[in-house]
Amino acid sequence: MPAPLMLLWTDHDKPYREAIARAGLEDGRMRFAFLPRSAQPDEALLAEAEALFAWGAPPGMLARMPRLRWIQALTAGVEAWLARPDLRPEVVLTCARGTHRVQMPENILGALFHITKPYHAAALDQRERRWTRRVSETLAGKTLGILGLGAIGREVARKAAALEMRVIGTRRGGAGAIEGVERALGPEGTEAVLAESDFVLLLLPTTPETENLMDARRLRAMKRSAWLLNFARGHLIVDEDLVAAVREGVIAGAVLDVFREEPLPPEHPFWTTPGITVLPHIGGLHPKRDEMVAALLAENARRFRDGEPLREAVDRAKGY
Structure with missing residues (x-):
């Protein structure tokens, strides 16, 4: 044989x-x-x-x-x-x-620094030879809520805790102790995580339970000053609800690395909505x-x- x-x-x-x-x-x-x-x-x-x-x-x-x-x-x-x-x-x-254990958490941390540090604005100022001093927001003391404390989520939590961030989150297996995580809840704790977090990170797979998870109702459950980061699957978000939430100030903004359709069509409003950063699915890429x-x-x-x-x-x- x-x-x-x-x-x-x-x-x-x-x-x-x-x-x-x-x-x-x-x-x-x-x-x-x-x-x-x-x-x-x-x-x-x-x-x-x-x-x-x-x-x-x-x-x-x-x-x-x-x-x-x-x-x-x-x-x-x-x-x-x-x-x-x-x-x-x-x-x-x-x-x-x-x-993706190394590269994905680093790119997620990069997104957090992008939101809170003025390097992008400084790069734009440099084009105009314009000296503008800016005060950056701190990550220390802020709450990172991770929906999906799997292998990548746990690695993000460990590294975020080293930056003195408070980390909470959910996982399918329910509550339990995780290094760097102050409180880990089951999926039923999603609303609590949304309400407490300054940054909400999506790391969930697409399943019947998670598809369209972040709709208008759940976006309203977030702080008005909070940011949504999606490095998981585009189908977790109702696109039109997110665009409306950012435009209307329901949340502060979003950093998106994944989309329902890729490449993201040029006519999609994500491209032109102030407060939404589009990344071309780079989260897991590694040399x-x-x-x-x-x-x-x-x-x-x-x-x-x-x-x-x-x-x-x-x-x-x-x-x-």
């Missing part, structure tokens, strides 16, 4: 080839087929592949892979995979959870991100070959 075959459908194959070689997986007990995303796998390859590594796949492709047992996604979010009608229940889906995902892929490929449980498996009932 031939060794199991994995199809790696990616344009950046070098780090993945190197990770597979370092892990000693080229010993014949598992096979790997690399294909650029511009090329379409033929029917023979689809029929033989038992594992798939890809950003996504055309509609119906998974139905043409009868031996498929495992999909490794390149991202932490897997909503698009879970929405596919051809994703069979027996296929294990794993994500790239954990590969060595492919190497991080490649290490996870190689570990999971070894586990798959040896019949061991795979890391970062997605719970389909939870949606992440």
